[in-house]
Amino acid sequence: MPSGWQQERIGVQADGDAEGQPGKPPLRNASSSTPQSKGASSGGNTETPPPSATQATANEGHVSTPVTAQVSKIFLPTGDDAGIAAFWSRNDMIILSDHVTHMDASALRDTGPFASVAVRTMGDMTAVTFHFENRHELTLSKQPGGWILALSPDDVGKVRARITSQEKDGGILYPMSRPGRIVPFTDPSSGARLLVATSSVGFPGPRLPRRHVGYELWPSVQGLVFAVESDQIELRDGDGGPFLDVVGEGAVPLASAASGQATDDRVDWSWLGLRSLPPETLREDYRRHWTQAAMLPPDSRTDARLAAARSAFALGDAHNARAILATAIQDNPELAMLPNVAFLQAASELLAGNTAGASALESADTGADGALWRGLYMERAGKDPAGAAALLAQGYSRLTDYPATLRNRLQPEAATFIAQYGSDQDLSVLSPVPDAPAFAAVRAFMQLRAGDQAKALTAFQAMAKQKDPVIAEAGGEQSVVLRQAAGQISPVEAAQAYERLLPASRLAGREENVRRALVSSWMKAGEWEKALSAADEEMRVFPEGREAMMPQVQDILLHLAETPDSSGSHPADVIDAVALIESHIDQIPDSPVKGRILGGLGEKLRGLGLPGRAALAFERALPLADDNARRATWGGELAQVDIEAQRLGQARRALDETADTGVGGDVASRRRVIAASLMVREGNRDQALQMLAQDETDPSLDLRGRILEEQKKxxxxxxxxxxxxxxxxxxxxxxxxxxxxxxxxxxxxxxxxxxxxxxxxxxxxxxxxxxxxxxxxxxxxxxxxxxxxxxxxxxxx
Structure with a gap:
């Protein structure tokens, strides 16, 4: 042992102390002269008082360096041969030794972060538990005679070595350097049954939990910690590491669930529970987690519920997955703030058809791990097709490791979108395209990308005749697109074709897309009322897509508002247009475009002889004007309808409040005529004539002529x-x-x-x-x- 370390006494070291240097004793507190507790030797607890209020605080629940810590490292005298494992149980760091070691913790009294400690010997093992107010980054490093437990280690942020599992003799071997014994332990915070594999040399475990059928591999600072859920699973010392096996009849073989290199991917496995496992294995996994969640006390069900939700998701049962998550979050609202839970919830919403509820996928900080799901969300939300295709191509290879149910559902969809919108580089991930009927659209799009439109159209038309509703709908939809682009059908005929596709699109899960194409076709045909009616129906059927529909609704209302009423226009047509605008205008968010719609509405109402309602429309439009010229225009029109409504004071105020000396041209002339007409109403005819004397526009000449006619000049x-x-x-x-x-x-x-x-x-x-x-x-x-x-x-x- 280094000079100064004492057998059976936990030593402490402050920042700057030389570790293990000869003649450099560990720091001792004044209270260290207290006689050593004898509780450890008899299997009891040796526990120091809780840390003082000056103990370090955590940064957002993560690692933080103690502010007033008296020590940064401590020495645990476990001996050279003992195997060690260490892991977090909520805010407790638990260190297990596979040897019995009596340790005196009195040196840790009032030392700050390590002050709250309990030492227990249980049979042939020793457990040391450190309680922290918040979790800290800790490391264990082997030293002669024991281990150094340190705060703020030098290797924070370094990538850990991958933990590789191997299929062997029907079980799974986790190779480990100098493995120790397997020690059983019950997690004090969750009650989970743990089997802990120790090691006598440094062997850090995974940073994130690794879920498998029937067991989990927990994050650990040292050694491997297995949370075993099934009584049919046993962990024993194998040849070079812990070996997992199953016992009893009807047990699901573990070898089929081996995941190879257990990397810390944050999405597919750790967050979504996706692996290419047989359906019966996935169902058994779901049954086990669901049963466990039902049997646990209400305040201990969180982990089991999350595991059950992941299992349901892996089975392709997105509706059940989100229902389980909703219950878990209702009981524990803080879950919604966890990235893994939020991602699983958003992915479940996406697969359940609620694209709007999956918006968290677009901004999730998952890097390459979440590219596939981010691309899938952007595809279904209709955002940046090229960008969505690039993300889908980036994550396309991951689909091979997905359960067959999800893979068969998502792979054709992703491949079709990549073939339709991806770059040439993106297309390379599709080679070779499978011959399965589900990939017929992919092959057709590849022909279209190659410039052979005739072959592509033939392929899509052949798909439209298939019995599979998904394939038939895709073929029918693309046939309409190609025929309209080639001028073979008019926009009206395209709209009618989309209407016929609606039943099939509902079965194929494409109804929202087809309805949106239907609205666009009616707009191209100039059938604005039919387009708005189709948009209303889409928002009724898909209320969560209302926001995405607003641009189309806005374009329709803008056209209705700004199309001038010709002399041959039937009054009923104008009244219908006004009614459509007024019934939808409040759905549109405030913007300059909404201002233009309101301005056009005001003009139509004025033409119908309704100056009071026209004034309200102009008043609502004014705050939305995007420049001074438009504000001056609407201010003048507001004054005009106020004049027509005999509200001369309000007309004068509207002109004064929207005056702009920088506005010229037609706008200035129009305002001049309106101001002159106001003067006429106020009895100032000569002043009105003087104002219009230099204006030779038709409205000015017309008003001047009428004034002179009234004066009989x-x-x-x-x-x-x-x-x-x-x-x-x-x-x-x-x-x-x-x-x-x-x-x-x-x-x-x-x-x-x-x-x-x-x-x-x-x-x-x-x-x-x-x-x-x-x-x-x-x-x-x-x-x-x-x-x-x-x-x-x-x-x-």
Whole structure:
């Protein structure tokens, strides 16, 4: 032993002390002069008082260096030949020795992190238990005469050696360097039956639990710790390490469950419980865990429930897995914060068809381990197809180790998506493509990627005739896509084809995708009401997908709102569009696009003669304006409908609050006309005319003409209306209703001004062009001057 170490006395060492140096004794507390306890030698406990309040705290439940620790290392005098194992049981570090060793723990009194310790001898073994307020990173290193237990070791973060299991004689051998004895132990926190394999040299166990059928390999600092769930499993000393075997009739052979190198992958095995095991083995595993969970006390069921959920998931029973998890989390809400539980829950939601409930998969910190599941989530959520295909390709090889039920379900889906959206590099993972019917879509997409659209379409059409609903639906869906892209069917025909596919898509689990394609086809066909009706039905059937549908609903409402109402539009069509917008607008999240929809709604309501409701639409649109020009536009329109509703004060306020001197062009002209019309309503006609004097746009000329007509200033009205007619009435050709009204208006103003010269020019200009009978009669009456009537009489006309 190093100088200073005393047999049967646990030694302590502070930071900076030379470990094992000759002449360097371990630190001793003043209380170390207390006589040694004799409890250990008689099989009792030797326990020091609990640590003081200055003991180190943990960082988020993980390793932390003690702040006021008096020691950082201690020496356990177990002897040179003893085999050691060490593992955590909640906040207790338990160290087991396969030899009986009487140890005096008095030197640890008031030493901070190691102060709470209990030493027990049980039969031919010794157990040393250290209690911590929070877990710390600890290591055990062999020294002459015993072991050093240290805080904040130098090798934190280093990758541990892989633990390799070997199938042998129907059982499983875990090779171990200088193995000790197998010692039985009952875990004090869970009551689990443990079989602990010790080693007389350093042999750290796994960092994460390794689940197997009938037993678990627990994380350990030293040695291997087996939690055995079945009475038919035994652990004994083998040739070079602990050997697991089964006894009794009907026992499931352990060799079929051997997992080779037990690496610490965080997803497939440790978190999801997936291994390529026979169905009967998986069912037995599920039955055992479910029975264990049912028989344990309520406060001890957590681990068994999680194991049962993993077993159900491995069987492909995602609905049962998430139900078990929901119960476990309800009883212990803190479980939901654990990454492994959250990942299992999200994966169960995904396989159960609740894609929205699986969003945790996208952000899970799993690296390459979780690439397959992240890609699967992104695929089903319709996010970044190329990125999803790359992730699926990255994890595609893992599927070979999955249970057959899940592999047969997921492999064709992943391969099809990779073939459809993956890069050339991604496609390499698919070679060779299996000949099974489930991979028919993969082969068809490969033909399409090679540029042979005719062969691909033929392959998809052949798939559509298969009896398997999944294969038939995939073939039918892709046939519609290819035929529409080739121009063989119209968008309306595509929509009708998707409607016929809905029953098959429900059986194949593709209904949501087909309904989304149906909505898109109606939109391409310009059937906006049908598109919105189809979107409503999709959100009713798949309420969890409502958020994903919002972009399509938003596009439909925007089109309905911003499509101008032509002169031939039937009022019922406008009313229907308004009703559709108003019934859906609150589903749309606030955004500039929603503002545009509200602005268009306000215009339609104004056109229907509903200024009060139009004002509400513009008021809701204003805070959503994405620039000053749009805000000024909507502010002006709000003022206009307020004027029409006889709310002149509110109209003035709307103009003032949305004024922007930087806005010019048509927006500034429109606001000028609205402001002038407000002045007219307020009785300031001359001021309105002055405001519009330099504005030659049609709305400005029209308002100026109307003001002058109201003032009976007919010569001035002729000049203003005449300038508008010169711009808007063509030299030749037929006239629309607006142009005919403008013609009669100019003739009326000229007749009232006795401007015969203008009437003569107007008569020659319009000529024999067709007007409506009523307008024609009025126009001829106005443009016929007294001088013309005299000439007709002299000529016998």
């Amino acid at each position: 007919w010569p001035d009205a002729v000049l203003v209306v005449g300038r508008m007619a010169t711009k808007d009435i063509p030299e030749q050709g037929s006239l629309n209703d607006t142009q005919q009204d403008l013609t009669v208006r100019l003739a009326t103003d000229a007749a009232r001004a006795s401007d015969w010269e203008t009437l003569d020019r107007l008569r020659d200009w319009i000529g024999r062009r067709h007007l409506s009978p009523e307008r024609q009669r009025i126009f001829e009456l106005l443009v016929t001057s007294p001088e013309e009537d005299i000439r007709k009489r002299l000529n016998g006309g």
